[in-house]
Amino acid sequence: MRTINLQFQQKQSLNLSLRLWLPLLQLPLQELSSHLETISYENPFLEVKRPFEHTMSSHSSGIIEELVMGCESLHEKILEQIVPPLFPTPISQKVAHEILCDINEDGYFDGDIEKIALTCNVYKEYVEKVRLRFSKLEPQGIGALHVEESFLFQLDALSDDIDDELYNLVIKMIDQMAKVDKFAKHHRFEEAKAIIKKFSNPPAVEYKATSKQIIPDFFVEVEDDIKIRINHDYYPDIIIEDPFSSKNDTIKEKLKEARDIVNLLELRKTTLYKIVLLIVERQLPFFVGGELKPLSMNTLATELSFAESTISRAISNKYIESKNGVFALKSFFTNAVSSKELSSSEIKNFINQQIEYENKDEPLTDDDLLLKIEQRFNIKMVRRTITKYRKLMNVASSKERKKVYKVQA
Numbered sequence: 001m002r003t004i005n006l007q008f009q010q011k012q013s014l015n016l017s018l019r020l021w022l023p024l025l026q027l028p029l030q031e032l033s034s035h036l037e038t039i040s041y042e043n044p045f046l047e048v049k050r051p052f053e054h055t056m057s058s059h060s061s062g063i064i065e066e067l068v069m070g071c072e073s074l075h076e077k078i079l080e081q082i083v084p085p086l087f088p089t090p091i092s093q094k095v096a097h098e099i100l101c102d103i104n105e106d107g108y109f110d111g112d113i114e115k116i117a118l119t120c121n122v123y124k125e126y127v128e129k130v131r132l133r134f135s136k137l138e139p140q141g142i143g144a145l146h147v148e149e150s151f152l153f154q155l156d157a158l159s160d161d162i163d164d165e166l167y168n169l170v171i172k173m174i175d176q177m178a179k180v181d182k183f184a185k186h187h188r189f190e191e192a193k194a195i196i197k198k199f200s201n202p203p204a205v206e207y208k209a210t211s212k213q214i215i216p217d218f219f220v221e222v223e224d225d226i227k228i229r230i231n232h233d234y235y236p237d238i239i240i241e242d243p244f245s246s247k248n249d250t251i252k253e254k255l256k257e258a259r260d261i262v263n264l265l266e267l268r269k270t271t272l273y274k275i276v277l278l279i280v281e282r283q284l285p286f287f288v289g290g291e292l293k294p295l296s297m298n299t300l301a302t303e304l305s306f307a308e309s310t311i312s313r314a315i316s317n318k319y320i321e322s323k324n325g326v327f328a329l330k331s332f333f334t335n336a337v338s339s340k341e342l343s344s345s346e347i348k349n350f351i352n353q354q355i356e357y358e359n360k361d362e363p364l365t366d367d368d369l370l371l372k373i374e375q376r377f378n379i380k381m382v383r384r385t386i387t388k389y390r391k392l393m394n395v396a397s398s399k400e401r402k403k404v405y406k407v408q409a
Contacts, residue, residue, distance in 0.1 A: 020257070021264050025271065025310070026101070028317040030215050031073060033236045036261065045258040047239040074107065074139075074207040075100065075317060081137045087130070095120050095130045098309065099143065101316050107142045107204030108150070109134075119309040141203030148174055154199045162195070170195055216321035218276050222287040226280055230269055238262050274304055275314055279332045287322060292334050292345035347373060348389050355395060360405040363398040366390065 020039075027035055033050045040046040082096045098119055102111025109131060117124040134143025135153035144150035151174045159167060169192045173180050183189050200206065215234055221227040240258050278300055286292050297315075301308040315329035334345045351369055358364045364372075366386045373381060390397075396404065 020260055021267070022313065024261075024264050024268050026313040026316050028073070028075070028215075029217050029231065029234050031076070032234075032265075036236055036238070036265075039257075039261065043254050043258055045241050045255050046261060047241060049237040049239065051234045051236055074103075074105070074142075074204050077139070077207070078103065078134075078137060078142060086133055086136055091120065091122065092130055095122060095127055096133070098312075099127070099131050099134065101312050103143060105204065105207075106202035107139065107144075107207075108202065109143050109145055115308070119307070139200060139203055139206060141200055144203065147201060148177065150201070150203045151196065151199050154203070155195070158195065166191055166195075214319050214326055216319045216326055217272055218320045220276070220280055220287065220320050220322040222280065222284065222322070226277070226284075228273065228276055228280065230273060235265070235269075238265060271314060272318065275300060275311065276320060276329070278303060279329065283332050286332075287324070291349060292332065295333050297333055344389065347377075348393055350376060351386070351389060351395070352393065355401070358401075361402075363401040363405070365398045368398075 023035060024032070033048060036046075036048045037050075040048045078100055079097075082093055082100070087093045087096050095116065098116045099109060099111065102109055102116075104110050113124045113127050113131070116127045120127070131143055135141075135156055137143065140157045141150035141154045144153050152171070155167070155170055155174070162170075166188055169183065169186060169188055173183055173192055173196060176182070180193075183192070186192070215231065217231055219229045219231065221229075238258075238261055240255075240262065279295070280287060282295050282299075283292055297308050297311045300306070301311045304311075306314075315333075318329045319326050320329065321327075350373060354364055354369060354372055366383050369390075370381060370383050370386050373379070373386065395401075
């Protein structure tokens with residue numbers, strides 16, 4: 001019986017640590033203090049001192065407070081909505097959290113449905129079903145794959161306020177946005193257009209406009225050797241207060257939770273340090289002026305003996321600063337284009353260079369770009385891949401660019 005109780009206590013302890021650990025790993029640096037303070041409100045042994053509070057004067061504390069606190073982030077806004085009844089079961093909530101990891105700063109989902117299905121041990125159809133529930137969340141349009149679907153999500157939120165004729169017209173106009181003028185003769189065209197104009201594009205535009213200053217988690221210098229320095233200044237100080245000892249189980253649990261927080265905060269630092277070091281080593285050419293190389297999260301996960309989902313959580317909303325600028329950790333993961341050591345990043349940069357210096361009277365078509373890429377890199381590709389890359393970079397088609405060039409001229 002004693003053995004069973006010990007096993008139960010160990011399992012409880014592990015569950016507590018996991019519950020504390022995953023948010024600590026995933027949260028952006030500037031949100032750590034707020035998160036830990038929330039925990040401290042229910043733990044008498046835990047005191048959280050915000051960064052700079054013990055060293056900065058009152059004159060500058062307002063600036064620091066603004067940097068650390070900011071406003072509610074997009075991540076926090078969505079996270080608080082992943083609850084019943086929309087996400088009624090633990091597995092639906094787990095899938096929703098994984099989807100949240102892959103929602104970019106614009107509010108679009110840019111993850112891999114199949115990978116999330118494998119991580120959560122569910123069918124990919126179930127993951128897609130959960131993703132579509134994001135259409136009910138705020139900001140409206142969040143979690144969509146692209147602008148058209150985002151508009152459909154936002155239209156869905158208005159479905160009770162507009163009649164069927166107008167609703168169906170807006171759907172058709174969204175579906176054919178490139179040719180929207182063909183609906184101009186419809187007697188409700190102006191009404192439909194006014195509705196579409198009210199949609200947020202991108203869906204997280206409000207959060208982009210009021211976003212907090214990006215605070216890098218690490219500073220990276222690459223010269224004769226690699227120097228990685230953690231940004232300790234924005235980590236809160238944790239003080240454990242143990243004024244008395246007690247045999248009360250509830251009190252002992254809270255004291256253990258407080259001590260776990262200290263250990264897990266250090267574990268966050270070492271985990272991120274290992275990930276950043278490996279990223280820098282693998283992408284060394286980029287830090288000395290070259291291109292990004294193919295790198296997958298699975299590669300890092302295998303090398304560090306982590307689950308791929310852990311890598312995904314760890315790099316979410318994390319940044320490093322180097323002499324080249326500030327970069328999201330997520331941006332260092334790029335797919336191989338072919339069997340050659342060639343990344344999609346190199347292809348995209350090449351496309352940008354070609355378009356920058358193209359003939360303004362006869363802009364390069366996707367077929368033209370395909371030919372140039374095949375000649376430059378000696379690989380075989382298909383035109384739709386070039387089109388996909390161009391759209392990902394928000395580069396208009398050759399016809400649209402030609403119109404813009406004429407206007408500029």
